[in-house]
Amino acid sequence: MRDKIRIASGQGFWGDLIDAPYNQVTKGEIDYLVMDYLAEVTMSILQKQKNKNPKFGYARDIPALMKRILPVCKEKNIKVITNGGGVNPIACAEAIIDSAKEIGIDNLKIGVVVGDDIKDRIDEIIETGCELNNMETGESIKIVKDELLSANVYFGAFPIVEALKQGADIVITGRTTDTGLTLAPMIYEFGWEADNYDLLSAGTIAGHILECGAQSTGGNFLGDWQSIENMAEIGFPIAEAYPNGEVVITKHENTGGKVSFETVAEQLVYEIGDPKSYITPDCIANFSTIKLEDLGNNRVKVFDIKGEKDTPTYKVSCSYSSGYSAVGTLAYSWPQALTKAKAADKILRKRLENLNLKFDEINTDFVGYNATQGPLSAEIDEDKINEIMLRIAVRSS
Known part of the structure; x- marks a missing residue:
């Protein structure tokens, strides 16, 4: 040994x-x-x-x-x-x-x-x-x-x-x-x-x-x-x-x-x-x-x-087939970057609804604000944010 x-x-x-x-x-x-x-x-x-x-x-x-x-x-x-x-x-x-x-x-x-x-x-x-x-x-x-x-x-x-x-x-x-x-x-x-x-x-x-x-x-x-x-x-x-x-x-x-x-x-x-x-x-x-x-x-x-x-x-x-997903991103710059991104999220969701598209799940992240910490993210001074990336993802079986 x-x-x-x-x-x-x-x-x-x-x-x-x-x-x-x-x-x-x-x-x-x-x-x-x-x-x-x-x-x-x-x-x-x-x-x-x-x-x-x-x-x-x-x-x-x-x-x-x-x-x-x-x-x-x-x-x-x-x-x-x-x-x-x-x-x-x-x-x-x-x-x-x-x-x-x-x-x-x-x-x-x-x-x-x-x-x-x-x-x-x-x-x-x-x-x-x-x-x-x-x-x-x-x-x-x-x-x-x-x-x-x-x-x-x-x-x-x-x-x-x-x-x-x-x-x-x-x-x-x-x-x-x-x-x-x-x-x-x-x-x-x-x-x-x-x-x-x-x-x-x-x-x-x-x-x-x-x-x-x-x-x-x-x-x-x-x-x-x-x-x-x-x-x-x-x-x-x-x-x-x-x-x-x-x-x-x-x-x-x-x-x-x-x-x-x-x-x-x-x-x-x-x-x-x-x-x-x-x-x-x-x-x-x-x-x-x-x-x-x-x-x-x-x-x-x-x-x-x-x-x-x-x-x-x-x-x-195990892994199994659970349909399809799609992800889209769009960047928003100062001023009011976060406010713009949140407004765009609402617009996108309404357009999907108007198209009668049904999804099992829709998820939105605001990269630069809450993408990693989620609901634990602290409030931020929007005037100090240079940019926010809107990321919206959908999944459908």
Whole structure:
């Protein structure tokens, strides 16, 4: 068993900083490069692409990216793990093999994790007594079953662990949890058991810190963000993991950004609900037990994490066809920019009514006033507003 491993984040979403993976494998020592591509909306985008072309359905920038980093990864024995396989991980793996052959690499071992796509098994699953009810509304999936575009189970770390055990240099998955990408190499390298929920939770929280790329190295920092240097060349986070579950979050030297108590703490509360019950397929991590220690020099220790047994069920992410939408924008300048925009909104709505156009939903935002804060937006002095962008959107099934 190794005494530590270094796991580097290379992507936090599809379309993230294109140089980040190359920088992670070249600017310092790492053992694993993990790349998270999948937001929920990404799955529906990829499914639409696959419906048009059965060879698509994955993040198609991956083959070119792998072509660039593979020589370094082979030289340094760096393994790559990514969920960029989307809804077509096998096609993604085949494209990587083709790219590798173009640069003379033909002994590549790629592990592919499949089985998360359950779209064609919905009826079978319902017949077993699992209603697949909406987590928020309780409505049955039967309401939208005929309009489903995709249905994917969130897998955790252990299918990736199995691929690593079989000698994979690269592991391509579909809908795997963001945290599972980082947890998997810890389980594999340190031999963590599936029922050691404290250790699994420690790896899960490390994955949560890494999953959004440069957010934890200052990219999403709301504190003294103006003082962070060289944001244009921000370094992505690295988890220096140890067998006892302790993790040190850091980044490569001579890169931009900042790793501090504050930047890591802020990422910890990003996109979580109950901090005592962060549910994953591998465990339920308790964020309220986390301790942080700023070691200085862009190093923060994360430790003393507790967790509980995983739930007996998996979460499923579904997308379905719900009609069409249209969006229009128009800018209004000083004076009375907001008043003009509000008047235009009323005019547009009246014209739609006069045309007898029926919509399921109409939504108006005044960008520069309430587009992000909505009803919580404070009143403003209109004389001090330079401009307002009216944004009106409609949806119809």
